[in-house]
Structure formats: C-alpha cells, structure tokens
Amino acid sequence: MANPTLLILAGDGIGPEVMDQVVRIIDWYGDKRDLAFDVEHDLVGGAAYDKHGTPLHDDTMAKALEADAVLLGAVGGPKYDDLDFSVKPERGLLRLRKEMDLFSNLRPAQCFDALADFSSLKKELVAGLDIMIVRELTSGVYFGEPRGIFEEGNERVGINTQRYTESEIDRVARSAFELARRRGNKVCSMEKANVMESGILWREVVQKVHDEDYPDVELSHMYADNGAMQLVRSPKQFDVIVTDNLFGDILSDCAAMLTGSLGMLPSASLGAPNANGHPKAMYEPVHGSAPDIAGQGKANPIACILSFAMALRYSFDQGDEATRLESAIEKVLADGARTADLMGPEGGTPISTTQMGDAILEAL
Amino acid sequence: MANPTLLILAGDGIGPEVMDQVVRIIDWYGDKRDLAFDVEHDLVGGAAYDKHGTPLHDDTMAKALEADAVLLGAVGGPKYDDLDFSVKPERGLLRLRKEMDLFSNLRPAQCFDALADFSSLKKELVAGLDIMIVRELTSGVYFGEPRGIFEEGNERVGINTQRYTESEIDRVARSAFELARRRGNKVCSMEKANVMESGILWREVVQKVHDEDYPDVELSHMYADNGAMQLVRSPKQFDVIVTDNLFGDILSDCAAMLTGSLGMLPSASLGAPNANGHPKAMYEPVHGSAPDIAGQGKANPIACILSFAMALRYSFDQGDEATRLESAIEKVLADGARTADLMGPEGGTPISTTQMGDAILEAL
Ligand SMILES: CC(C)[C@H](C(=O)O)[C@@H](O)C(=O)O
Ligand SMILES: CC(C)[C@H](C(=O)O)[C@@H](O)C(=O)O
Numbered sequence: 001m002a003n004p005t006l007l008i009l010a011g012d013g014i015g016p017e018v019m020d021q022v023v024r025i026i027d028w029y030g031d032k033r034d035l036a037f038d039v040e041h042d043l044v045g046g047a048a049y050d051k052h053g054t055p056l057h058d059d060t061m062a063k064a065l066e067a068d069a070v071l072l073g074a075v076g077g078p079k080y081d082d083l084d085f086s087v088k089p090e091r092g093l094l095r096l097r098k099e100m101d102l103f104s105n106l107r108p109a110q111c112f113d114a115l116a117d118f119s120s121l122k123k124e125l126v127a128g129l130d131i132m133i134v135r136e137l138t139s140g141v142y143f144g145e146p147r148g149i150f151e152e153g154n155e156r157v158g159i160n161t162q163r164y165t166e167s168e169i170d171r172v173a174r175s176a177f178e179l180a181r182r183r184g185n186k187v188c189s190m191e192k193a194n195v196m197e198s199g200i201l202w203r204e205v206v207q208k209v210h211d212e213d214y215p216d217v218e219l220s221h222m223y224a225d226n227g228a229m230q231l232v233r234s235p236k237q238f239d240v241i242v243t244d245n246l247f248g249d250i251l252s253d254c255a256a257m258l259t260g261s262l263g264m265l266p267s268a269s270l271g272a273p274n275a276n277g278h279p280k281a282m283y284e285p286v287h288g289s290a291p292d293i294a295g296q297g298k299a300n301p302i303a304c305i306l307s308f309a310m311a312l313r314y315s316f317d318q319g320d321e322a323t324r325l326e327s328a329i330e331k332v333l334a335d336g337a338r339t340a341d342l343m344g345p346e347g348g349t350p351i352s353t354t355q356m357g358d359a360i361l362e363a364l
Numbered sequence: 365m366a367n368p369t370l371l372i373l374a375g376d377g378i379g380p381e382v383m384d385q386v387v388r389i390i391d392w393y394g395d396k397r398d399l400a401f402d403v404e405h406d407l408v409g410g411a412a413y414d415k416h417g418t419p420l421h422d423d424t425m426a427k428a429l430e431a432d433a434v435l436l437g438a439v440g441g442p443k444y445d446d447l448d449f450s451v452k453p454e455r456g457l458l459r460l461r462k463e464m465d466l467f468s469n470l471r472p473a474q475c476f477d478a479l480a481d482f483s484s485l486k487k488e489l490v491a492g493l494d495i496m497i498v499r500e501l502t503s504g505v506y507f508g509e510p511r512g513i514f515e516e517g518n519e520r521v522g523i524n525t526q527r528y529t530e531s532e533i534d535r536v537a538r539s540a541f542e543l544a545r546r547r548g549n550k551v552c553s554m555e556k557a558n559v560m561e562s563g564i565l566w567r568e569v570v571q572k573v574h575d576e577d578y579p580d581v582e583l584s585h586m587y588a589d590n591g592a593m594q595l596v597r598s599p600k601q602f603d604v605i606v607t608d609n610l611f612g613d614i615l616s617d618c619a620a621m622l623t624g625s626l627g628m629l630p631s632a633s634l635g636a637p638n639a640n641g642h643p644k645a646m647y648e649p650v651h652g653s654a655p656d657i658a659g660q661g662k663a664n665p666i667a668c669i670l671s672f673a674m675a676l677r678y679s680f681d682q683g684d685e686a687t688r689l690e691s692a693i694e695k696v697l698a699d700g701a702r703t704a705d706l707m708g709p710e711g712g713t714p715i716s717t718t719q720m721g722d723a724i725l726e727a728l
Contacts, residue, residue: 076558090558120485120597141505141526141560148561152529158565160526162505166519192613194440194454196505197512201522228618229626232596233484249556250614254592262593 004316006037007067009044009060009096012080012089013289014299015073021301021357022071022308025325028361033321040067044096045075045089045289055092064096068274069315070282071308072096074289097137100280102269103168104175105137105248106310107286109235109255112264114333117344119260125234131255132183133241134176135248137269139168140198142245162198164244169205175270176242177214184239186218190227190247202244224251231255252286262287263300263341266307268314281315283307293340297352300339302329305360328363332356368680370401371431373408373424373460376444376453377653378663379437385665385721386435386672389689392725397685404431408460409439409453409653419456428460432638433679434646435672436460438653461501464644466633467532468539469501469612470674471650473599473619473629478697481708482624489598495619496547497605498540499612501633503532504562506609526562528608533569539634540606541578548603550582554591554611566608588615595619616650626651627664627705630671632678645679647671657704661716664703666693669724692727696720 006026010019023039030036042048042060049055055075064070075089085091096102111119111129119126144161151157173189180187189206191199203221210219222230224247230237231251235258243251256265265287271280285303293299306329313322337359340350351359370390374383387403394400406412406424413419419439428434439453449455460466475483475493483490508525515521537553544551553570555563567585574583586594588611594601595615599622607615620629629651635644649667657663670693677686697706701723704714715723 085561085564088558094559120489122484122486125484144523149565155530156565157527157529158560158562159508160560160562162524162526163521165516165521192610194452195458196522196524197449198522198524200449201513201520225613225617228592228614229621232618232621246556247614249589250592250611253589254596254618257593257596 003036003038004068005066006039006311007063007070008039008041009070010041010073011044011075011289012046012077013074013291013294015075015289017295017297017353018285018299018301018304019071019073021353021360022304024357024361025305025308028364029321032364035318035321044072044092046077046080048092049080049083049087049089053087055087055089056095061095061099064100064282068276068278069311070096070100071311072282072284073304074285074287076289077291077294094142096282097269098143100282101138101271102280102282103136103138104172104270105135106179106268106270107133107135107252107256108265108267109133109252109259110265111259112261112330112333114330115261115264115342117260118342119258121258121260125236126258126260129235129259131235131238131241132179133243133248133252133255134172134179135252136168136172136244137248139164140245162196162246164198164202166201166205169202170209173206173209173242174213176240177210177217180217180240181214185216186239188220188222188227188238188241190222190224190241190243190251192224193221194223206242227251228254231258256286261342262303263339264302264306266303266310268307268310270314278315281311283311297354298340298350299353300341301353301356305329324364328360331363332359367400367402368432369430370403370675371427371434372403372405373434374405374411374437375408375439375653376410376441377438377655377658379439379653381659381661381717382649382663382665382668383435383437385717385724386668388721388725389669389672392728393685396728399682399685408436408456410441410444412456413444413447413451413453417451419451419453420459425459425463428464428646432640432642433675434460434464435675436646436648437668438649438651440653441655441658458506460646461633462507464646465502465635466644466646467500467502468536468634469499470543470632470634471497471499471612471616471620471629472631473497473616473623475623476625476628476694476697478694479625479628479706482706483622484624485599485622489600490622490624493599493623495599495602495605496543497607497612497616497619498536498543499616500532500536500608501612503528504609526560526610528562528566530565530569533566534573537570537573537606538577540604541574541581544581544604545578549580550603552584552586552591552602552605554586554588554605554607554615556588557585558587570606591615592618595622620650625706626667627703628666628670630667630674632671632674634678642679645675647675661718662704662714663717664705665717665720669693688728692724695727696723
C-alpha cells in the first residue's frame with residue numbers, strides 16, 4: 001500500500017523553523033516505527049505571496065485537497081501589513097479552511113503539569129485543565145455575504161454578514177458531541193441568542209441534535225460574554241465547548257492563554273470524510289508567526305509537534321503513536337527542558353528550537 | 365433652578381434591592397450636600413412585561429428621553445426565558461440604548477486593593493488594575509439589518525448584519541480619546557481587520573481621528589482575539605480600550621472578571637449632549653439580575669452605587685462628590701465590610717444588602 005501523504009506548508013515567521021523539527025519527528029516514525037509518510041513541501045501566506053503574488057497558489061490548493069493531511073506552520077508578518085485585503089497572508093489560510101471545508105476546528109486548552117506556574121491564573125484554577133473548544137470554521141461572519149466597504153449617502157459603511165444554516169450548525173454540533181463522548185461527556189454551547197437571531201437558530205439546532213442523537217451527553221447553553229467570564233473565573237467547569245467561527249476565535253484564544261503556555265498548544269481542523277474514511281484535515285499550532293523572534297532559533301516547536309500528534313490520532317488511526325509522542329514531550333518538560341518562552345522568573349538557560357527537537361527525539 | 369431629574373428603572377432580580385440602597389444615597393446627597401434630585405421610578409425588563417406585555421412601555425421611553433439621567437438596575441430572569449425574542453427583557457434595555465442613542469459605553473475594570481485576592485489571576489497581575497473599556501453601544505451586529513431566521517432551499521438560515529458607518533466609528537473614537545486624555549493617555553483599538561471589512565474601516569477611521577485631532581494620545585491597534593489573550597496575560601498594559609458593540613460585550617466581561625469583583629463594577633452609557641450641555645446618559649451595574657439570589661438581601665449594592673457616582677461625575681459635574689462616594693466605599697471595604705459575594709475562602713460573616721448601604725452612609 002502507498003504511504004499516506006502529508007503536505008507541509010511551513011509559511012512565515014517561525015513557521016519554517018518549528019516545522020523543521022516536525023520533519024525530524026516524521027522521519028523518526030518512518031525509520032523507527034515503520035510508519036513512513038510521503039511528504040511534500042509548499043508555500044502559504046507571505047512566503048507564497050513573495051513568490052507568486054498570491055497567499056495560496058491554485059496548485060497548492062489542489063495539492064492540499066489531494067493530501068491525506070496538511071501540516072501548517074504559521075502565516076503573516078509586518079512585511080505584509082499594508083497589502084490589500086485580498087492578498088494578505090491570512091487569506092491563504094482562510095482559503096484552505098473554506099475549500100477543504102474544514103468545518104470543525106479542535107482547539108485543546110490543556111495545562112501541562114510542569115508548566116502550571118506559567119499561567120497568569122492561580123495554579124489551583126488551571127492545574128490539570130483540559131478543555132476542548134470546537135470552533136465552527138467555514139461559515140459565520142468570516143465568510144458571509146454581503147461584505148465589504150460601500151458608499152452610503154456621503155460616507156462609507158463597513159459591512160459583514162453573520163450567517164448560519166441549520167446544516168452547518170448540525171454538523172459541527174455532531175462533531176462536538178462525538179468528541180465529548182470520548183472525553184468528559186459534557187458540551188457547553190455558546191452564542192448570543194439574547195441578541196442575535198443566528199444565535200437563536202444555533203441554540204435550537206444544537207439542542208435538537210442533542211435530543212435526537214446524543215441524549216446521553218450533558219448539554220448546557222451559555223451566552224458568549226458569560227462564557228468569557230466563566231473561562232476566566234473557573235475554567236475547569238468545562239469539558240467540550242462548541243461555538244461559532246468568531247466567538248470561537250476569541251474564546252479559544254482566551255482559553256489558550258489561561259494555560260500560560262501558548263507555545264504548547266496544537267489544533268486540528270477537520271472536514272467531511274474522504275474516500276479513505278478519514279476526514280479532510282489540516283493541523284497547525286495555535287501560536288502565530290511571531291515575527292519578533294523568527295530566524296533566531298528561539299521558537300518552541302512543541303505546539304507544531306503536538307499538531308502532528310493530533311494528525312497521527314485523527315487522520316491516521318495511530319492513537320498509540322500519538323500518545324507515545326505526547327508522553328515523550330511531557331517527559332522532556334518534566335526533565336526541565338525549556339525554550340525561551342518557557343523561562344520562568346527563576347531564569348535558567350533556554351535551549352534552542354533544534355535542541356528541543358533533539359530532546360524529544362531522544363525521549364522517543 | 366429646578367432640581368436635576370433622575371429616572372430609576374430598577375428592573376428584575378436583584379435590581380430593586382440594590383437600587384433601594386442607591387435611593388438612600390441619593391437622599392443623603394439631598395439632605396446633607398444640598399444636592400437634591402427629582403426622582404421618578406418606572407419599570408423595565410420582565411417587570412415591565414408583567415405589567416404591560418412589553419419590556420419597555422412607550423411612556424417609559426419618553427420619560428427616559430426627558431430625564432437628565434437614567435439609573436438602571438438589571439433585567440432578565442428564567443421566568444422570561446421562553447418569551448418571544450421581540451418581548452424578552454433584554455429588548456427593553458436595547459431599546460433604551462438605541463433610542464437614547466447612547467453610543468459610548470464606559471466600562472471600567474478596576475481592581476480594589478482590598479479585594480485583589482478575589483481575582484482568579486495572580487495578585488501582582490491585577491493589583492492596581494485600572495482599565496476603561498469604551499464599547500460602541502448603538503450599532504454593529506446588535507442592530508444591523510437584515511436580521512432574522514429565513515427559509516432558504518429546504519432549511520432555515522440565521523442572519524445578522526455587522527455594520528458600521530464612518531460617523532459611528534468617529535464619534536465613539538473621539539469619546540475614547542477624550543477619556544484617555546484625562547487618564548493614562550493611551551488608547552488601544554480592537555477589531556478583526558484581518559478578517560472583516562467592517563474592522564478595516566474601524567481601524568482606518570480610529571487612526572484618522574487620532575492623527576487629525578488627538579496626535580498627543582498614544583494609539584495602538586490589536587486584533588480582538590489577541591486582545592482577549594493580552595487581557596488575560598497582562599491586563600495592566602492597557603489604559604483605554606475602544607471596540608465595537610459585540611467585541612465590547614465579550615472583552616468587557618472578560619476584563620470585568622479579571623478584577624474578581626463583578627459586584628463592584630459600574631458602567632455609564634453616554635450619548636450626544638443635551639440642551640443643558642450634558643450627554644444623554646444611562647448608568648447601570650455590570651452585573652446582571654442574579655435571579656438565584658434575588659429577594660434574599662444578599663446582593664452587593666456597590667456596583668449600582670458606583671454607577672450613581674459615575675452619574676455625579678459625567679451627568680452633573682460633581683466630580684468631587686463622586687470621589688467622596690467612591691472614597692466612602694473604599695473605606696468601608698478596607699474596614700472589612702463584605703457582602704456574600706465578597707467572602708473569601710477564610711470565611712467570615714457576610715453583611716446584608718441593607719447593612720452595606722448602612723455602612724456606606726455611615727462612612728459618608
Ligand atoms: C490569522 C487569522 C485569520 C485566524 C482567524 O481569525 O481565524 C487566527 O486568529 C486563528 O484563530 O486561526
Ligand atoms: C443583556 C444583554 C442584552 C447585554 C448585551 O449583550 O449588551 C449585556 O450582556 C451587557 O453587556 O450589557
């Protein structure tokens with residue numbers, strides 16, 4: 001049987017340097033675990049713009065649709081701030097999400113024991129934290145029409161449209177309930193049904209999917225503003241949170257920051273199953289391109305490596321191998337290996353991106 | 365000269381009981397400081413619905429437009445959860461905001477020294493915290509058309525419209541810059557200009573207002589998701605934050621929770637100046653109607669009393685009297701008076717809503 005295929009889009013900023021470490025891990029799986037992948041590399045974001053004048057070339061888009069999984073680094077940087085909206089690095093990412101139809105974005109907010117002190121929250125509130133945010137990723141205000149800046153009378157008006165169909169809500173709700181069954185069996189759905197009709201429909205459909213097909217999962221509903229408060233007040237009350245594209249953007253970043261270790265958090269964006277039974281999928285770290293430290297060997301590769309672990313689990317049925325990789329990372333942290341972003345007030349000497357890769361390979 | 369007029373809309377849940385304490389403070393100002401107000405009471409929210417079948421009667425709306433300031437308690441409760449969207453308690457509040465054209469919502473997130481331990485954040489990150497969030501309150505996705513739930517093909521779609529004109533952005537930006545000049549002289553504007561055209565226009569207009577009329581104020585721009593992260597990571601980096609209606613709803617609640625004492629936070633919603641030179645204005649606590657503790661004398665009246673202090677400052681040019689009231693409250697807290705919501709893990713005996721009112725009057 002042919003090897004599974006991976007398309008690597010390292011992107012901008014620290015993307016390429018953290019992805020280098022992922023490639024070493026991938027090679028290790030080929031050499032040592034008889035789990036070889038056919039890897040192809042291509043450009044996205046500013047890097048693609050520099051070469052092709054567009055943040056995602058059509059050929060790259062076609063390759064992404066063919067690959068068994070896409071691994072993405074990060075996009076964006078100050079160099080591209082003044083580009084027109086239509087060719088900004090982010091548009092490359094958004095196009096991948098939309099055309100691959102990756103409607104379910106899984107963003108774990110997990111607090112690593114060895115790093116609980118890094119949270120700005122009191123340790124007892126975050127130690128052992130393990131939330132999974134399921135963010136709808138292909139609709140809502142990110143993609144709704146009409147949109148744009150228009151003339152109206154003698155001034156301009158900026159317009160975007162929040163828009164959700166029943167089937168869009170239905171499918172992401174299902175993915176949240178499925179996940180909950182494999183975790184704490186609890187889902188909290190967040191919207192602003194007290195103010196927005198799209199939120200009313202959201203709440204209604206989530207409730208219906210629950211009542212018809214997942215009555216065994218505990219479901220609650222919360223207004224998104226209260227959700228932000230509750231995340232800060234006592235995050236451990238949550239298991240799975242399901243919410244729309246825009247609320248998910250904000251609430252997942254808020255939740256990620258609670259853990260205090262943004263350089264540690266992976267994400268998976270999943271679509272409908274392929275012919276091979278696995279979902280179309282893209283994996284990427286939650287952190288951005290961090291242009292301020294790019295190219296200095298300071299970046300923490302763990303979020304990107306953990307994104308590959310998610311790929312092993314969700315795209316390749318290799319849950320045990322994913323756990324092996326996650327455990328190796330926990331061991332390395334417990335042993336005290338720290339990149340610059342993980343330096344506490346006590347100080348110490350940070351290791352480089354490559355040295356962190358070395359340590360993880362060693363632990364494997 | 366006639367006394368200034370106040371319209372009191374105590375609303376639902378704990379609204380009436382906290383407002384009772386505000387009335388005692390108002391009376392004290394009339395008796396002791398020769399600062400008498402003509403006070404009228406009326407209904408809003410569920411209370412208005414119960415009597416009139418609408419969460420805000422037209423007569424009440426007319427009175428609100430006439431009054432020098434409106435003091436609002438809180439609206440909503442489980443009893444009204446199944447009402448039609450158009451008559452939910454929240455609609456009363458939203459109608460007041462819209463018809464009074466209260467475009468600038470000031471939400472201070474302040475951490476009281478005596479209460480710094482209550483934050484879920486580490487004490488050093490929040491002690492002395494003093495952020496002012498300026499939230500646009502009369503436009504955006506809260507009011508944009510088209511909106512509703514429509515049939516489309518053989519399913520329904522929920523639609524809301526985010527919409528900002530240049531002049532709407534201009535006026536709220538000005539109010540933020542004006543405030544910043546009287547504080548730390550720093551404004552951070554938040555939107556999602558990387559994804560939404562309305563955010564692009566927002567950023568452009570805020571920058572233009574700055575460059576033309578407030579070049580002395582330090583201005584920065586931040587994506588709203590990063591804003592949520594930064595609020596959790598190191599809130600003291602902010603002075604004034606200006607943002608739209610929906611982002612403001614979520615980010616201000618997030619910021620409020622950072623202080624750990626939601627029962628302490630007031631807000632002011634300001635519009636264009638009246639004939640008398642003062643803005644149309646409504647003042648209300650940030651906390652909600654807290655139906656779980658309503659009617660038990662447990663509620664903390666301080667947020668509502670501090671909202672009246674904001675009225676003294678912004679509507680009646682009584683900054684010194686506002687400070688007097690705020691200092692009295694600080695003293696009472698420093699002396700150890702605590703309502704139930706302010707009980708720490710050490711325990712102690714909480715005082716009642718009325719006893720907190722007594723203590724503040726005593727300190728005055
Ligand atoms: C880069 C940006 C377009 C993106 C988003 O807003 O979705 C990012 O913030 C994210 O959360 O993945
Ligand atoms: C009650 C609700 C309509 C309101 C809002 O969403 O604006 C509240 O959350 C607030 O922040 O004042």
